Amino acid sequence: MKQWFNIQVIYALWLREMKRYLRARSRIFGSLGMPFFFLLFLGTGFKNFRPESMPAHIDYLNFLAPGMLAVVLQFGSMFTGMAILWDRQFGFLKEIMVAPVSRVAIVLGRTLGGVTTALLQGFLFIAVALFAGLKLSGFAGFLLTPLFMIFIAGSFVNLGLAIASMMRDMQGFSIVMNFIMVPLLLLSGAMFPIEQFPVWVQWLSYVNPLFYGVDGLRYSLIGMSKFPPFFDAAVLFLFCSGMVGLGAFLFSRSDVD
């Protein structure tokens, strides 16, 4: 396919996504509510939750905050898949598909838009988490945060794209996405150390890409991690690339309406 990297097309799609995002105030603040309340109430309620695998100097709220950031990114990324379904239902997908541009450029534009909005949501969440009591471990680590955020968002935006390409209705899409995302979340160690699980369940966590995302975010924000951050980043990068490929493949094969 020629001209698959068409910068003007990618930019047009990204710009549209940004405008839509900034005009949907309810989405910006509404989707921050759930993780924020979880952080606040779980952080308070489980204040005395101290499993052995948790370092003594870190309280539960600080342990939970990177996990909730992953939730924000994971669910924020779902919007891109939803947007595809909206576009299909409201006919706008045809306007995009009849243009003389490659499907890959369309996927790249949408991915970029989705990742940017998820990143903005993520940073908003970090801001409110700081307000709720999150203490950053250091500036150098914090600089790594966007990297992990991009990989997590990129993976789930494209997972959403892939599933939206195969589906027609919103309800079905949400159900399938939740069916995939909730187990990934619970096995990621976002809410408690995976050492709480029996050993065989821990192995499920180790094959869960989100586990490395949470581990990486935890390193960047509070300076604690199970694996070296470079290892986390490498695993996530591989998963993200795979998802981009899958998203592009399924989207380019999907019907217009």
Place this chain on the structure above:
Amino acid sequence: MQAITTTNLTKRFESLTAVDRVSFEVMQGEIFGLLGPNGAGKTTIIKMLSTLMAPTEGDAAVWGFSIGSARDDVRRSIGMVFQDPAVDDSLTGWENLDFHARMYGMKKDLRTARISEVLALVGLEDKAGLLLKKYSGGMKRRLEIARGLMHYPRVLFLDEPTLGLDPQTRHHIWEYIKMLNQKEHVTVILTTHYMEEADSLCSRIGIIDHGKILVIDTPEALKNAMGNDILTIKAENLEHLMSELAAEPWVQEVKRYDDRLLVSARLGEEKIPVAVETARRIGTVIQAISMRKPTLEDVFLHYTGKTIRDEEDAEGEVPRGRMRKRRGPH
């Protein structure tokens, strides 16, 4: 020169043949109309010609480019106005056009100039900054027509351009289409199930039913071929009267439709007393009789044996795009 050529274009969905070996040509500069009931295959033809759907068999060329092997060239040559609105409600009119222009690779200066130009063409200059969700149905349609013209297409596809619009807006849209055809030198191919629309807008019409094109000609030629005048007769003993009239030398054609006979004849007003006399001779009573010039409805009835209204009733719930139950904010 042809703007569009199709040869045995066919689309089959599992058991249904939506488009059945359709061959026709559209000349450059024409306004060509595909007239037929919902579900006749019009939209499927448009989708194939615009590369949104691949044909099962056959081929077509748009502005000389094959829809199978030169899809991007076809896409660059055409503008589309879809049956259902295909705009982004949360962008302004200007932003919708700007998005389109960028997708077609237009440079900034050209983009800005052309946006003003097409907005002026459809009379929406003062609504450019308004979000699309604030637009009325007619305004959206006009914006979509403007958008279809943004990238200087050679051929403009309009799929049911006035579906769901009120009569006044419909007439306005017709004026715009005629004017664009002239000013922009753009070939127009449209689909419609409104007789009046086909009649007043199109230079040539193809009548399509059950996936087949039955006849193609100018509206005038189609109507003239029906004979001069049409008498509609309501009477008691229709069968008898029908066979009696069919034998009369002045009757060109007689068809039964529901509880009426449609009789075509020259100098229809003089034939009214003759018909009344015929009825009296066989002892039946004429309840009503009227005379009119043939319309496209008669042409349609002639070729398909049904009126377009009947067809749509018989087809029942034919999907006309998707029904819009939900609207609104995303």
